[in-house]
Amino acid sequence: AQSVTQLGSHVSVSEGALVLLRCNYSSSVPPYLFWYVQYPNQGLQLLLKYTTGATLVKGINGFEAEFKKSETSFHLTKPSAHMSDAAEYFCAVSDNTDDYKLSFGAGTTVTVRA
């Protein structure tokens, strides 16, 4: 069974500063990893995903994440925060089977200070 731990339920950054959201996973098989973003009163939107191949994955809105197998991590970063990045972010993992079920982390709320 797979699981995800997101370190920090709340992150506050200044506009223009680096955004770093931490995600560690556990999986008995090579995982598929995802980051989703949820804006207030909306559904989750896929930011990026890692399946195989290049370990640095680029997503929408300037976000990227790096898969580090040795650290069982998939941290999300953005070099320069924008006010519109204020949202809740979820890391998710799916094991390497064909049922595509996702296990979500508890989420990290990002606030951006002007």
Place this chain on the structure above:
Amino acid sequence: DARVTQTPRHKVTEMGQEVTMRCQPILGHNTVFWYRQTMMQGLELLAYFRNRAPLDDSGMPKDRFSAEMPDATLATLKIQPSEPRDSAVYFCASGEGLAQYFGPGTRLTVL
């Protein structure tokens, strides 16, 4: 721009009433998922379907919840009877392969 749609967006009901939530998946997607989101429990998978067949509904309280896909364009989640603890946002997601695409959710309040 294809999207998952859900109706109603908001529902307020009294304890004991039946609630039906509907989802229209993205055309061509063969998997449909139902999730519940609460502050306390976060996102929980309730049930999911592939090619309209239920594959796993172990996350649902069986005595009061039921999920169906009458056809490829409609998925339903019913609660009967509803209880205050069912108050949450219910999301439908559809996918073909790895990525899941979420609808806007139904915010359910049971008084």
